[in-house]
Amino acid sequence: MQDTPLTAPPVPTPGQADPPGAHRRKGALEGSATWSLSDRVGLAICWAFGVLFCAIAVAIVVYLMIQGVKFLRPEMLWTPAAAGFSETETGGFSDAFLGTMIVATLGIALALPAGIAIAVWLVEYGRPATLARVTESTIEAIAGIPSIVLALFGTVIFSSSALGFLSRTSEGVVFGRSFFAAGAMLSLVALPLIVASVREGLNSIPRHVREASYAVGKTKAATTRRILLPTCRPQVATGAMLGLGRIIGDTAIIVVLLGATQNFAPVEGVGFPLDYLRGAGTTLTNFVYEASPTGNLNQPQKAYAAAFVLLLMVLALNAAVDVVHRRARKAGTWSH
Amino acid sequence: MEPLTRSASDMDPTRVGSNSDALAPPPIRRLQLEDPEPAREATAPLAPGDGQAPQQSGFTTAKRSVGAPQFSIRRMEIDEVSVHYGAKEAVKRVSLPVRQGEVLALIGPSGCGKTTLLRSLNRLTELTSAARLTGRILLDDVDITEIEPTLLRRRVTMVFQQPNPFPMSVFDNIAYVLREQGSRRARKKTLEPAVHSALDRAGLFEEVKDNLDHPALKLSGGQQQRLCIARALAAEPEVLLLDEPCSALDPKSTQVIEDLIVKLRDDVAVVIVTHNLQQAYRIADHVAFMYLGDLVEYNSATALFGSPREQRTREYVSGAFG
Numbered sequence: 026m027q028d029t030p031l032t033a034p035p036v037p038t039p040g041q042a043d044p045p046g047a048h049r050r051k052g053a054l055e056g057s058a059t060w061s062l063s064d065r066v067g068l069a070i071c072w073a074f075g076v077l078f079c080a081i082a083v084a085i086v087v088y089l090m091i092q093g094v095k096f097l098r099p100e101m102l103w104t105p106a107a108a109g110f111s112e113t114e115t116g117g118f119s120d121a122f123l124g125t126m127i128v129a130t131l132g133i134a135l136a137l138p139a140g141i142a143i144a145v146w147l148v149e150y151g152r153p154a155t156l157a158r159v160t161e162s163t164i165e166a167i168a169g170i171p172s173i174v175l176a177l178f179g180t181v182i183f184s185s186s187a188l189g190f191l192s193r194t195s196e197g198v199v200f201g202r203s204f205f206a207a208g209a210m211l212s213l214v215a216l217p218l219i220v221a222s223v224r225e226g227l228n229s230i231p232r233h234v235r236e237a238s239y240a241v242g243k244t245k246a247a248t249t250r251r252i253l254l255p256t257c258r259p260q261v262a263t264g265a266m267l268g269l270g271r272i273i274g275d276t277a278i279i280v281v282l283l284g285a286t287q288n289f290a291p292v293e294g295v296g297f298p299l300d301y302l303r304g305a306g307t308t309l310t311n312f313v314y315e316a317s318p319t320g321n322l323n324q325p326q327k328a329y330a331a332a333f334v335l336l337l338m339v340l341a342l343n344a345a346v347d348v349v350h351r352r353a354r355k356a357g358t359w360s361h
Numbered sequence: 362m363e364p365l366t367r368s369a370s371d372m373d374p375t376r377v378g379s380n381s382d383a384l385a386p387p388p389i390r391r392l393q394l395e396d397p398e399p400a401r402e403a404t405a406p407l408a409p410g411d412g413q414a415p416q417q418s419g420f421t422t423a424k425r426s427v428g429a430p431q432f433s434i435r436r437m438e439i440d441e442v443s444v445h446y447g448a449k450e451a452v453k454r455v456s457l458p459v460r461q462g463e464v465l466a467l468i469g470p471s472g473c474g475k476t477t478l479l480r481s482l483n484r485l486t487e488l489t490s491a492a493r494l495t496g497r498i499l500l501d502d503v504d505i506t507e508i509e510p511t512l513l514r515r516r517v518t519m520v521f522q523q524p525n526p527f528p529m530s531v532f533d534n535i536a537y538v539l540r541e542q543g544s545r546r547a548r549k550k551t552l553e554p555a556v557h558s559a560l561d562r563a564g565l566f567e568e569v570k571d572n573l574d575h576p577a578l579k580l581s582g583g584q585q586q587r588l589c590i591a592r593a594l595a596a597e598p599e600v601l602l603l604d605e606p607c608s609a610l611d612p613k614s615t616q617v618i619e620d621l622i623v624k625l626r627d628d629v630a631v632v633i634v635t636h637n638l639q640q641a642y643r644i645a646d647h648v649a650f651m652y653l654g655d656l657v658e659y660n661s662a663t664a665l666f667g668s669p670r671e672q673r674t675r676e677y678v679s680g681a682f683g
Contacts, residue, residue: 233521236485237589238537241596242515247543256528356528357578360609 093333096326106287112324120288121312131208132272140219148227168217176281179210193292204302207283215268222264226257262349266342276310433462436630442496451477453654461630466645474654475634483517518593519602524585526577538595563591583614603633650674
């Protein structure tokens with residue numbers, strides 16, 4: 026884009042510098058008109074896929090919006106699911122909605138500090154070097170493992186008697202399914218995304234900025250806390266958002282490690298909040314699955330309503346990250 | 362966001378760092394007056410119209426903006442220092458004095474080791490794991506390897522080539538230096554005088570005093586660099602290291618910073634690395650010319666540029682190679 030015209034526009038000399046087809050466009054913009062046929066076909070394919078993808082995404086969102094607005098009743102958010110024969114009798118999905126919130130909070134509360142810590146170690150210290158490299162590939166491996174595999178592994182861990190206090194135990198057998206178990210495993214799902222995002226943020230800070238802090242007598246720790254981490258706040262937010270998205274969207278771990286009951290199943294014992302966290306429950310994704318025509322409940326209207334709530338949650342996360350990024354842009358950045 | 366208004370003081374060297382007691386001797390730990398001989402050396406060809414010496418090396422257009430130093434106190438002593446990066450020897454047995462009251466310029470072509478030498482003075486080279494230093498560097502007669510690095514780096518602070526204020530407000534940039542390590546303690550109110558004085562010494566206070574909460578990264582390049590100088594001064598250092606501080610700036614900001622550097626030499630010992638020979642000639646009292654890790658020549662600025670002793674120096678300052 027050129028705002029100001031060149032002071033002395035070059036005199037066009039036809040046939041000398043002009044590539045074929047250049048006369049079709051005015052100004053100095055490069056156009057695809059001069060490209061070879063194969064390049065133009067390639068560009069058209071890129072364009073078509075982009076537009077196709079956009080259309081699909083818009084279709085999904087719009088369809089869910091329409092269905093959601095049609096079927097969602099606010100009272101569903103605070104009415105627990107109930108047994109019944111028609112959609113009017115089965116109540117809402119308050120337990121699933123709360124369950125999603127709980128699982129997301131637990132998962133991110135574990136994954137965010139751990140992810141930031143790992144990223145700081147890998148980028149700022151990275152010693153011993155071999156161990157750091159091994160850790161890097163381990164995290165990449167976890168990112169690639171399907172969550173159902175993690176869930177299976179979780180059943181082994183959380184059914185052990187040492188961790189029995191995290192779930193229900195009856196007659197010496199540890200149930201191994203609870204919000205604690207699901208939250209802990211889901212944090213593993215979110216962790217690689219957070220680590221990757223924070224590492225990217227730390228790596229984007231020029232080296233001389235760190236040195237400027239060392240050069241006024243600050244330690245590495247002080248520099249990390251006061252300069253580096255505040256600078257990569259947007260990337261931390263992005264990582265947390267992506268992680269939350271994965272946690273909210275996961276179904277396999279919920280089915281295997283949360284019990285996937287339709288209502289909360291608190292374990293009597295310690296006291297109010299902990300009893301619920303030690304018990305089984307469900308989340309919105311699991312509710313959508315159960316309520317869809319393939320599930321046990323088969324009440325598609327509520328499935329749409331719950332899916333719409335999920336969609337709103339994800340959109341809200343996106344908006345939050347946008348706000349953080351915009352605020353960071355306002356603070357400016359270094360010239361490279 | 363509009364950058365803070367740049368006042369006319371940008372152009373006026375007398376306004377920069379309007380420090381009334383600039384002439385009063387600064388607080389010093391040891392008072393060891395040097396033989397003032399080098400100082401006189403620097404004054405000799407200063408008389409206007411005396412273009413003899415500069416003509417010889419093509420410096421007729423450059424004007425020295427610096428008068429003779431009032432005094433000079435030895436702060437640092439570089440003694441037979443060599444720095445190796447693995448097998449490569451970046452600095453070869455260099456010995457130099459660093460004096461308060463003077464500006465020392467390190468010049469030489471790229472890769473000659475001048476930045477490495479500068480970074481050794483506050484042990485920043487140690488952050489590059491491959492670097493190995495031999496020889497001694499003394500700060501007020503104490504070997505710097507015996508000083509805890511964070512303490513050393515508060516006494517020998519540094520300004521970098523790229524302006525690199527921290528992504529926070531102007532005030533917080535200085536306050537960060539004044540506070541303990543990572544602490545957020547020490548209220549804004551209690552830090553205010555020190556922050557103002559640091560900004561004032563860097564000649565920035567007048568321009569930013571109305572909005573100290575302005576994001577530092579939204580200042581102009583020249584203002585950012587002066588903020589970095591203010592930050593380096595806030596630690597009350599004895600030596601200020603400048604690594605090509607003007608190479609990313611426009612000529613106008615460069616002049617403001619050059620005037621500032623000359624003004625600062627009475628309070629701190631100044632060592633500046635520069636690619637710009639005219640700049641070295643304008644502001645330095647002593648110049649060290651390095652080539653491929655060797656210290657080729659060390660002399661007063663006028664002598665080194667006017668009548669270089671070494672053949673390589675003569676070629677370099679006359680532009681035969683760069």
